[in-house]
Amino acid sequence: MLPALSFAFITEPGFMIVFVIFFVLAYCLGYYWQSRHSRVSLLIEEANFKTDQIAKLEKVNKTLEDTNRQLYAKELELTMANTHLASLEQAKSKFISVTTHQLRTPLAAVKWTLDMAAKGDLGVVDEEQKKFLNKGLESINRVISIVNDLLKVDSINTDKDDYQFKALDILKLLEDVFFEFNNQAISKKISLIIEKPDKGVPLVEVDDDKIRMVLENLIDNAIKYTPDGGKVTVRLSDSKLNSAVPALEISVIDSGIGISPEDSGKIFHKFFRAANAIKKEPDGSGLGLFIAHDIIEKHGGVVWFESHPGDGTTFFFTLPLHQKKV
């Protein structure tokens, strides 16, 4: 019975068609099912991936937040330290100015007494006594100059904002400074000479107190490090008046101990003193040229020197005629 049925089944066209349609449908359904499944699993994979990403980002975020908090705390620390420093700086400044005044008064008294005594104003003194009194005077003058240096160092901790630029007759300032050093020069028999162009030099816009300090320092050095009987010349030059940035060039020329090549690179460093300088002048702060360099830079100028050991030194510096208005 069965074989007859199956044969009949196969050969019946109707059944064949249904069978094929069923087969195709099943195939399509299967395919559709498969693709949906893989799309879903793709989506799930993507979702998982994104979740991982988010987790990583959150981790990074947390680290950033922590770092931020630490930075903020550090900033607070630094601000507090800065405020503390500023008030220390102020206290130091006040201390220095009060102390230097307190010190200067008795120092002046001793200086005048010794000077007068040495000159015979307090009674006749013989050569031997005069020598001792002058030695005492020398020592006192050294202490006074250290006190003055202390004050100067304190005053250079000023910003460029504290500079006050005004048109200045540099020749007049130079003559003033020469007057200050007159005694020192005379006692060492050193001639002080000013050289200037015949037609003079124009006014230059500077902070006169600061430039005075520069001149004082360079001339003081020139006299200190030049042996007795030597020469110190300050030359004002108009050679740079016609350059792109018109400037005065000033040189301080001495016939002194000179600067060696090994020391040349450190001459403007804070506290540096060359060996031959220390030998000639045991006392000195090593701050003068550092301060002078700083001041000239703040004026937009340049400072340099030419020297040979034992053959004298020339310090040059330029001062632009005009300062930019801020």
Add this chain to the structure above:
Amino acid sequence: MADGKKKIYIVEDDEFLRSLNAKKLEGEGYEVVVAVDGPSAITGIPEAAPDLVFLDLLLPGGKDGFDVLTSIKADEKTKNIPVIVFSNLGQTEDIEKARKLGAIDFLVKANFTLDDVVLKIKDILK
């Protein structure tokens, strides 16, 4: 001034410095008058009518050197008397202030000998 001597007025509160200064100047042939504090200087200077004034800045008595300077320069009788501020302060602000108020010079005591001071006087009074 009657006997041809120039009169120098010294305003200085430190006794020793004052006596040294006076001794030096008298030795050089000047007539010397002194004041030891601000108020005495303010009344004393017009009275004495000196040829030159040496003025310290830190003075007792409630009036300091700047006050004395202002007062001298405001008085018709005394405003043309040259004033040298003689002090141991040396801060830029002080020097500027002194100049602005009419001082002819500012000397830091410790940086000058009395001989330098005499030279300055001769220079100003000639």
